[in-house]
Amino acid sequence: MTDQSLIIQFQNGDNKEFAFTQLLKRHQEHVFFQIKKMVLEHADADDIAQAVWIKVWNKLDGFKQESAFSTWLFRVAYNETLNFIAQKKRLTTQNSQRALDPILEHPATQNALKETEIQIKLERAITELPEKQRFVFMLRYYEDFDYEKIASITGTTVGGAKANYHQAVKKMTELLQQA
Amino acid sequence: MNDMENESISKNLEEALKCFESKTKQAPAGYFHQFELGLMQKIKAQEHAPKRAPIVALFLDHKQYLVAASLIFAIATGLLFFNKAEKNTTSLAKVEIIEIETLPDELIEAYVINNEFVAEVEWNTAIETEAVFISKQ
Numbered sequence: 001m002t003d004q005s006l007i008i009q010f011q012n013g014d015n016k017e018f019a020f021t022q023l024l025k026r027h028q029e030h031v032f033f034q035i036k037k038m039v040l041e042h043a044d045a046d047d048i049a050q051a052v053w054i055k056v057w058n059k060l061d062g063f064k065q066e067s068a069f070s071t072w073l074f075r076v077a078y079n080e081t082l083n084f085i086a087q088k089k090r091l092t093t094q095n096s097q098r099a100l101d102p103i104l105e106h107p108a109t110q111n112a113l114k115e116t117e118i119q120i121k122l123e124r125a126i127t128e129l130p131e132k133q134r135f136v137f138m139l140r141y142y143e144d145f146d147y148e149k150i151a152s153i154t155g156t157t158v159g160g161a162k163a164n165y166h167q168a169v170k171k172m173t174e175l176l177q178q179a
Numbered sequence: 180m181n182d183m184e185n186e187s188i189s190k191n192l193e194e195a196l197k198c199f200e201s202k203t204k205q206a207p208a209g210y211f212h213q214f215e216l217g218l219m220q221k222i223k224a225q226e227h228a229p230k231r232a233p234i235v236a237l238f239l240d241h242k243q244y245l246v247a248a249s250l251i252f253a254i255a256t257g258l259l260f261f262n263k264a265e266k267n268t269t270s271l272a273k274v275e276i277i278e279i280e281t282l283p284d285e286l287i288e289a290y291v292i293n294n295e296f297v298a299e300v301e302w303n304t305a306i307e308t309e310a311v312f313i314s315k316q
Contacts, residue, residue, distance in 0.1 A: 122199055
């Protein structure tokens with residue numbers, strides 16, 4: 001069954017649960033891993049993914065299928081992820097950030113750091129990207145979405161999406177090259 | 180090919196991104212199955228939760244009208260209060276005028292006599308000022 005037929009089945013109230021779980025099984029991994037690349041923590045990604053799918057359940061009746069279901073789904077995921085990150089930023093205090101430093105300075109941590117230095121650099125580079133740029137990059141690089149789809153998901157233009165991607169690549173390259 | 184069409188990335192970055200993907204594309208065994216079960220339980224609980232009362236729903240659906248009505252009520256109350264306060268002030272002033280008119284003549288004469296000197300000074304000052312003005316012209 002295609003996404004369209006499952007959506008029609010859901011909207012007709014004809015075994016909604018079956019139609020919804022079929023859509024869930026089909027798309028949940030892609031959405032979850034996209035979210036996880038944004039927030040890195042499994043628990044955070046889990047919270048966001050739950051919020052995304054609950055929203056899908058609540059709003060699917062009004063989905064007019066003017067775009068592909070996956071486009072709409074990733075748009076919901078994009079909005080929920082950015083809201084979560086913004087909320088977490090508001091709640092994170094300076095104290096909690098200072099508490100991390102002693103951990104980083106510990107000798108055991110220092111050894112581990114040498115082995116995965118490039119990974120840590122990349123993660124830092126990724127987290128330093130503005131969220132929109134990060135999301136665009138992930139969709140393009142890992143999901144191989146075209147720019148029209150990415151523009152539709154992130155509410156920008158094709159040119160804007162391209163610019164975001166290239167800025168992201170440039171920043172990550174520069175940060176990786178730093179000592 | 181302009182810069183934005185060129186999507187090549189450095190080998191270093193490509194290697195790092197591959198490692199990043201393998202690290203982030205991990206989930207505990209059975210996670211997605213559990214996710215589905217947990218999600219459907221939450222959705223069922225949401226569906227069976229008591230619906231909000233229609234009266235409250237009515238107001239929530241017409242929130243903007245409720246806000247507008249509250250604002251109009253607040254402004255109207257303010258205006259009424261202000262007008263009432265102004266009436267009181269005006270009536271106080273009226274009472275004072277009436278009181279002056281009802282003062283006995285003796286009292287008014289006494290006041291004039293006591294303030295005659297001050298009145299004279301003020302009158303002389305006014306005359307001098309006018310004289311200066313006329314001489315300048």
